[in-house]
Ligand SMILES: Cc1cc2nc3c(=O)[nH]c(=O)nc-3n(C[C@H](O)[C@H](O)[C@H](O)COP(=O)(O)O)c2cc1C
């Protein structure tokens with residue numbers, strides 16, 4: 270029954286898709302950290318459904334209410350409670366097929382765990398809706414990280430079978446330029462190569478028109494993470510990021526840097542040679558290991574990719590069971606769903622990574638990285 274992530278900076282999430290609200294409690298932020306509500310709203314806007322054939326027709330404001338912990342645009346140092354009201358629910362869509370388990374969704378596992386007491390309306394607590402709370406809490410941490418010289422960004426590396434330009438894993442300056450390109454985009458469709466945007470959108474709309482769905486790959490970069498962050502085993506940088514990344518519904522795979530590609534390389538190809546900069550900093554000539562050695566950041570960019578499965582709720586008829594009548598059945602769902610989760614999940618993955626990095630940074634520097642964002646690394 271654990272709804273909290275983080276040891277030193279924690280986020281607790283709550284809510285169901287068709288309940289009154291979803292929300293979060295962010296605990297561990299120092300006092301006096303600026304909270305720019307327009308930045309928070311811009312992050313929420315990237316996740317918001319638009320009713321444009323690319324996302325769920327369940328369109329709502331997704332306005333964040335800061336209930337505590339923020340006064341006059343600054344944190345007070347106490348827990349920040351925030352909530353987002355559910356304003357556009359249609360529970361009747363679910364009532365008609367309530368006893369039929371949706372393949373790929375959490376209907377069966379929720380029943381197995383909560384014995385019929387789960388809120389099944391709209392997927393309840395398992396709905397992607399709850400990621401609105403993750404973005405709201407994560408974006409407060411993301412803004413604090415940016416002030417401390419750490420930026421996190423995500424793009425749609427692949428949607429269906431169409432690929433975007435990958436992040437420049439081995440070239441921090443080119444990667445920083447790519448991050449700038451993504452920062453300049455306000456619309457929630459994060460691609461680097463403008464030429465792939467329409468083909469991706471066409472693939473999503475085509476799957477939706479057939480009552481089907483498509484998946485893809487998100488690629489996230491963390492720039493400016495200081496060397497020395499992370500713990501050798503259980504709280505390694507990879508472990509913390511993967512823990513959060515897999516908390517995002519529909520994420521089914523992750524790889525860091527060269528990832529599964531390492532399997533086909535020789536050591537002489539896989540190793541990242543160390544070099545000294547003119548300023549006396551240790552860098553690596555390549556970045557196959559994605560800025561992490563032994564679970565600890567080495568100062569190079571951290572780059573990881575997550576596989577996002579096709580939306581499970583599809584309109585094609587599917588084989589399932591009626592778990593009340595205890596017999597095989599056919600399912601034809603009603604309701605409103607994303608034909609593809611990937612575009613909306615990009616900002617979710619950025620905010621999830623921000624929570625992991627915020628926790629790791631607080632473990633190392635305490636709250637200094639928040640209160641002294643330009644000086645906290647002096648003793649590194
Ligand atoms: C932003 C976002 C939006 C989502 N939208 C939908 C949706 O409209 N319909 C659906 O069936 N699943 C949607 N999902 C995915 C389900 O919530 C998820 O597949 C389900 O909870 C089962 O979890 P699992 O896929 O991680 O096993 C969405 C996920 C995210 C992150």
Ligand SMILES: C=C(O[C@@H]1CC(C(=O)O)=C[C@@H](OP(=O)(O)O)[C@H]1O)C(=O)O
Nearest residue numbers: 286325327391392396397398604605606
């Ligand atoms: C509401 C959102 O997405 C929802 C995520 C979701 C699911 O099963 O994950 C199912 C749908 O919910 P409903 O049936 O209530 O319309 C989506 O619309 C959102 O992300 O804000």
